[in-house]
Amino acid sequence: MSMLKPEIFRVLPKKLQTAFKKYRSDQLRGLEEIRLRLNKCPELVFSHKSLMMNDFIFTENDSKEFLGQISQHSVYRLEDEFRNGYITLSGGHRVGLAGKVSTEKGRVKAITHISSFNIRVATAYEGAAKDLVPHLYKEGISNTLLIGPPKSGKTTLLRDLVRSVSNGLHGIEAQRVGLIDERSEIAAVLDGSPQHDVGLRTDVMADCPKSEGMMMMIRSMSPELLAVDEIGHEEDVKSLREAIHAGVGIVCTVHGQALDEVKNRPILSSLFEEKVFDSYVLLIPRQRSGDIQMIYDKHFRLIKTLTRRNANEVDRSDIDPVYVHMGRNRYS
Template sequence: MKEIIRLFPDHFQLLLKKNVNWETVQEIRLRVQHKIEVLDSTKNAFLSEGCLSAADLSYVLNQISQFSLYRFKDQLKDGFITIEGGHRVGLAGKVNTVNDKVDTVKHVSFMNIRVARSTRGHVEPLLPYLYHDGGWASTMIIGPPHSGKTTLLRELAQMIGSNRIYPASKVAVVDERSEIAASLQGIPQLDVGPRTDVMDACPKAEGMMMMIRSMSPEVIVVDEIGGIEDADAVREAAYTGVEVICSIHGDSFESARNRPSTNSLITEKVFDRYIVLGRLTDKNPGATMVLDETGQVIAQMKRRRSDGVARSSNNPVRHYMGGF
């Protein structure tokens, strides 16, 4: 993970090389006057040496922005910057507002580096339940944070957009938060399949309609459906004949049904399948359930502890864009 390590002052680079398991790490959290926190899917730990000073965080921020935060002003409004390798750096501190809207984040005192990886092998057990009659089922993935929702979306885009098991389809990924494809300057840093087109950093509702009009997808993949506008766009896409695969936060089918934004989608049976991901803990990897359009369980399988961690022995194809 040289793209991440090189962001730090020299005295922290050695600490990160020696004390971080780069095969499993999901997040590295930085806070002024505190030690570095490292998280995987089930646990967290603080590195034993060295509190971060304001100067240390300033150093990291300058490396991320190449000493020019202004050119990342639009990204800063969303609270994060995507760097080489597709890793996303979340920022928090003092916010400047203009007309009651966020203009930029300044005096950055907190960072969250989310580690991006291409993955393989998480979705194969689910495929027989998602592919039938020569096509893919519109599917909602339900799970709590760090349960592997985005990993599944990425691997489904890979699978649907390739000929690995089933005939390839045209896939459109609407990646509002740059988490599925982890694009940098418009080019995916993670493998999302050879027949996949990506609309990066675009609001979901608008992006879905843009992709339908311009790219004629057969399947749309979108992360974290939120409010009514997102739900309406999913419904509109489904009515055009495009299959939609999306995710939402929740811990059960009932939690999704109780949300005003998704209740109508479930009632109208917009989705053919639901995948419910159990919460991962250090002692219990939980289970994955597949439900039909009525919410009845049709399959249940035990999860691996790695299912919430985006990791792989295969190195992702990465494009060096320069500027970092």
């Protein structure tokens, strides 16, 4: 039996299920993505390598079978998700889509003739925020901005921070959390139910624009803390200000390589000038000993450096990606 997550294994085309059964569990440990491209070999993506399944070609029939499985044979039922370019599976896994896009009045209407699928394997790392929480807590979680480049673990850290605050873990008092999950990456809501554990006192607004979702959450659910992923638009900044004026704490993430880089962005600069955030956490990924989390105060002074070793994760590496073919004993 394959060591793939059962929610993923059961929606794969039958022939691909058979192909996966040939591989040992150690060959699939730490799998992050399965990329399926029409008339090509599937690609298995890990944190620092890529494996090609040379003994299998993903055909048009396989594509139709897979599409039927992930949509439960009703593409129209998932029309909105298709328009957004992904489908959420049970267990919080996501399938990204690529193909021909049809538009209407300048907006994406649908993705047709799908040529590529990207299955992103969801893994919740409980405890990711354990060492960070005490440094952010002052009669409640301080207004915090998590900064990091892609794949630095921002969303993973935010999810566990939400869970910790919502459940009152790591020596802090529990709070009501309003989570705005615009792309359904944090809670991975499926049919109204979060597939990831985001805590007992967390209310989720899924598949909703961040700026609107924050205002809706404040009006309807009276959260003590708002959590938002990937701010970056003028409307997001305006809503963050409204939340703070309403007495609601905020924790959000933003893409960035360095604190100064983010400070100098025109759309975000006012938030820094007004000292909206009490804490800044800079994530530096792919260190051999683990991920580095540098904590700055509201005056941009470094107050703490944490190293999060990946005890429960696939080992990370700072080497460039390499490509490995199944069945070979060396990199090629």
